[in-house]
Amino acid sequence: MKKYILTSLVTMLFIGCQTADDVNTDQHATYNTTPEALITYAQKELSDYMTTPSVNENNFRLTMQYWQETIYVNESNYDFTNRNVSNNVWIDNYVNVLKNLDQAKRAINAYVPSFQEQATWPGVKQNQLAVIDIMQVYTFQVLVDTYGDIPYTQALDIDAYPLPKYDKAADIYTSLISRLKTDISNLSEDSDAFGDGDIFYKGNVGKWETFGNSLLLKLGIALADVNPGLAQSTINQAISGGVMSSSADDCKFKYLASSPNENPVYQEVTTRNDFIAGKTLVDYMKNTNDARISVYYRGPINGQYIGQTIGAPGAFASFSKPGTFTRDAVTPGILLSYTEVAFYLAEIAARWGIGGSPATLYNTAVTSSFTDWGKASDAAAYLVAHPYDSSNWKKSIGEQAWVAMYNQAVTSWNFYRRLDYPQLIAPTTAIPNAGGKVPVRLQYPPAEATTNGSNSAAAGASIGGDKLTTKIFWDVN
Template structure:
């Protein structure tokens, strides 16, 4: 009888607890339902840095496109097959979902914060908020610039708004560029060096507002140099304005994301090259042969010696023996190697190019060219005497090296931007140097190096009309379809 009474009591309690409202079943009782803007900002920074520095063939093949590295057992990506592994989809998704969406949410939460205290205390907090919002926007602009420079036209004005625009339009790439430059200009004016920003939540600059100003101006310089050939008058004005406002002019201001010594917070290269136990990559003969010709002192910093005692690169675009070729150096395999978003080396080569294009800024093309090479070598720990010797070579010195300014700057920038695959690829696309050839077995019979990613397959399926319009607008969805700024 006791069991029956207990059973009836249990049923009664169960029935009495029932309700027609079942919405609570979707609530996550054991997981956080809110967060802080700082956490979202940090997460966005890490996802962005990881995507830009990774060498996983599922996410980032820019070192391969730049022919700095090639592959061993599986050369598909060196042969420009980027669809089997859905590489464009993954790049697109990480930047929109894991970077831009987190930055947008960080901005939303930050904007909604209500401050209490005295008038002076609230004013101080508002100034910090204003700085944080500007930094968020700067990083947002950087991310969109990567998307445009990868695909061409991309979602922008309707992006990140699933409720109102689940199928966003693809905006004109040049229009996006100009808006990004405008945003960066405003962001710099909104930053106050008398107040803090994200502090320790900022894993690039530790909340240093002055350095974020230089970052924004440097990104503006990069965009201006890119757009220069498409709109010379506008590009010239923006280059000069960015330089006047103050760009990165020494290595201490480099935008380096700080990694830790243990997973999952190591540089992704450590995961791909060391922790994985795999040997999928070797330096490409394209780069190694060029550096051998120049007796470049960075070789020992970039690569190991091959088993035959020389610096030997794997044949680009084919299968290669890992054991018989040079390998990437221990420096690159260090789990704490910083992930670079912008640096002084890149700035000097951009300035050299800008001078040659006609921009009125201090210094000559030669002085900036020399400074770019020097900055790269110093960054990699090359001795001062070796730098002097290298700059004096007749095939390196700006006045005697072969070719036009595009060849001189293009070849040296390509070498200096080693391990920064996206930037090296962009420099190549803009200057058309060094001369890179597609491998004989290139995917779909390609006869030239890709100059963009094709649009993600998922986007073509789920957002068909807008992707189709974008393809028509840019002139095709091929790897060889040039971006608006790639005029020559």
């Protein structure tokens, strides 16, 4: 493919007045580059968002009560407006991920192969477009699960739609499932894809098929309580196609040891002493004698792990800290893991009897998490002490998924909202807008109210109010 000069691909900052174009394009990026470079950039931006604990961007380690802030506790109390958190989440996903993927797609469609490439190009092109679309499906699901109704059908064509309408979240899910099925069917291991430009799977098309089916499973299970028919048909197709079967299938972004490509958790915890252990998870793990606690946290105080009360400030030296893995620059970012998939399979079996014994699949999921954290030898004893409870399977699976998703906090938030476990309690100091509850969505960005106000306001009214307490369409319990 023809080479272009890659200039600056960096995140757009909100500076001064904005137009609709400002919100939907990266003013500091050149899209006149190779699709491979755009894919690498989009993958890093997606991983950075899903991974970072930055209080300016991704606060779900705080929301899920894994961590607590030391001095500035606004975000632990659900004040996300002070730092424009919602604006940053919107920009990260729409501009840095989706728009770069869209530009890569356009470049591929416009490319004219050389004579030597003509025989192989159709297969390569089909694989590349499928991989790009799978990543777009993943990102749109993240956005729907965060906000509810969002711009979708008009979102990426800012020339035709500078003020894009908001689509209904349920309709978007239906479209995403259809798109993903097509993408999976278009993948062929007989042709190449992106090679080393693909950080996730290094161009391994078979791995992308497995990832696609696993993502299809994730889309399906999200609909379990609101559209069980579509949920089950989607899940059955995903399982038949082949979902992740071991940690070797995990979708991870491999960070580097040098700036600016270190793991964003490392970047946050090694420059400031802002985070300490949250009391909710620490106490749960102590009460269940969970060996993973020594990996999740460091710095026992007088031989005990101690977490601070959620919402309250705490001296850094007085509480346990995030584990040593957070201080390793090359700890991978996780987009989708086998452990996550294993918990979906346990839930599917518990709900509908699909795929095997719920208890066996529960044991598999929990064991996978222990293995992920280097504690495989402790899994069997833990499961004897904390077996699957068929009388309250939501509690069994929900609490164990919460513990297991410690380093996948955005995913953990989905389990929590769907299964209603663990039963987290909002701090008494939480902002009034939270209504005394743990947030179940983010409010629309203030920048949208400024630049796309009519559509944003209509969406807020459509979902029942632009509030932290307004449930996503699939969160019906």
